[in-house]
Amino acid sequence: QVQLVESGGGSVQAGGSLRLSCAASGYTYSRYCMGWFRQTPGKEREGVAVIDSDGITNYADSVKGRFTISKDNANNTLYLQMNSLKPEDTAMYYCAAASNKAFRKYGGTWFLSLEADDFGYWGQGTQVTVSS
Secondary structure (H helix, E strand, C coil), rough: CCEEEEEECCCEEEECEEEEEEECCCCCCCEEEEEEEEEEECCCCCEEEEEEECCCCCCHHHCCCCCCEEEHHHHHHHEEEEEECCHCEEEEEEEEEEECEEEEEEECEECCCCHHHCCCCCCCEEEEEECC
């Protein structure tokens, strides 16, 4: 049974940094995607950053240059380093995993998917609040 447990959320002032962690268990696929999504009340869940089993990444335009996704295979942990945080980054952040790689076309080019529908496993979420 796949289990994803997020930690590291909290409150920070604009310009600050946070690092989210996601501890994965029961996840044994050799080809996979894992990622971070976020959601605010009344809005759809949006993809923030994803990484696949080969270390290929994809980021939402809104976080490029500020957020970095990484994984520690030895400890089955996924990370999201968030720098230069803005009030609009405030959301519940979810860790997600897929049992295979998923690709979508963005601007005519294939990239790792940032679509929530392509991910079947989800954590419970961790709140990030950025104040101005």
